[in-house]
Amino acid sequence: EADIYQxxxxxxxxxxxxxxxxxxxxxxxxxxxxxxxxxxMELHLIHYSYGVNSTEKGDLSSESTVSRIRTEHFPxxxxxxxxxxxxQYLCASSDSPGRTTDTQYFGPGTRLTVL
Amino acid sequence: xxxxxxxQTEISVVEKExxxxxxxxxxxxxxxxxxxxxxxxxGELVFLIRRNSFDEQNEISGRYSWNFQKSTSSFNFTIxxxxxxxxxxxxxxxSSNNQGGKLIFGQGTELSVKP
Numbered sequence: 001e002a003d004i005y006q007x008x009x010x011x012x013x014x015x016x017x018x019x020x021x022x023x024x025x026x027x028x029x030x031x032x033x034x035x036x037x038x039x040x041m042e043l044h045l046i047h048y049s050y051g052v053n054s055t056e057k058g059d060l061s062s063e064s065t066v067s068r069i070r071t072e073h074f075p076x077x078x079x080x081x082x083x084x085x086x087x088q089y090l091c092a093s094s095d096s097p098g099r100t101t102d103t104q105y106f107g108p109g110t111r112l113t114v115l
Numbered sequence: 116x117x118x119x120x121x122x123q124t125e126i127s128v129v130e131k132e133x134x135x136x137x138x139x140x141x142x143x144x145x146x147x148x149x150x151x152x153x154x155x156x157x158g159e160l161v162f163l164i165r166r167n168s169f170d171e172q173n174e175i176s177g178r179y180s181w182n183f184q185k186s187t188s189s190f191n192f193t194i195x196x197x198x199x200x201x202x203x204x205x206x207x208x209x210s211s212n213n214q215g216g217k218l219i220f221g222q223g224t225e226l227s228v229k230p
Contacts (some may be wrong), residue, residue: 031216033217033218040204040223040225041222041223042206042220042221042222042223043160043206043218043220044220045217045218048215048217058217059217088158090158090159090160092160094216096216101148101210101211101212101216102216103150103162103165104150104162104218105162106152106159106160106161106162107159108157108158108159109158109159111158
């Protein structure tokens with residue numbers, strides 16, 4: 001099982017602010033993911049990474065960007081937050097090489113509210 | 116295209132009742148993986164089980180059991196003698212190597228267990 005951390009857990013900010021949601025895992029997993037989830041709704045993949053210096057967009061279009069400079073760290077940035085970005089953001093990681101499938105383990109999530 | 120359908124949006128039971136959560140999936144891949152996750156009110160996703168498409172053996176873990184039937188493309192989840200702590204949203208998910216290991220989630224079923 002992965003130890004995966006997200007900060008902050010809750011964030012309330014004003015429109016136009018730049019924010020970075022942090023995600024770190026301590027298991028050395030190559031793959032990391034970001035999902036967006038509106039309350040009571042299904043999860044949608046917005047970004048993923050197969051390893052260092054690898055990032056790809058997910059199935060749901062997002063104005064956010066990600067980077068993967070270190071294996072354990074996968075931050076998500078919004079350059080200018082808007083109320084439409086209000087949602088829960090969940091980070092996950094898995095220990096499988098390349099495009100193969102393995103169990104994804106999730107962090108506790110960040111609940112973002114943009115006023 | 117891959118798709119997961121959880122037709123039951125909400126289920127309410129009384130403690131000690133048995134309850135089954137339905138999951139129906141669609142995929143053209145011959146090798147795929149099915150998952151169940153639990154999301155308690157705190158928001159994190161907790162991994163429950165992973166099943167490979169080539170292994171149709173049903174599984175039991177304590178009060179939890181899973182019924183995988185390829186003939187009907189279903190992967191149902193049963194909780195026996197439900198408890199209040201089982202109250203959560205449960206997600207079924209599908210993945211395959213052809214899809215790069217990305218998870219496709221169902222809409223989730225909110226289970227409420229009343230004392």
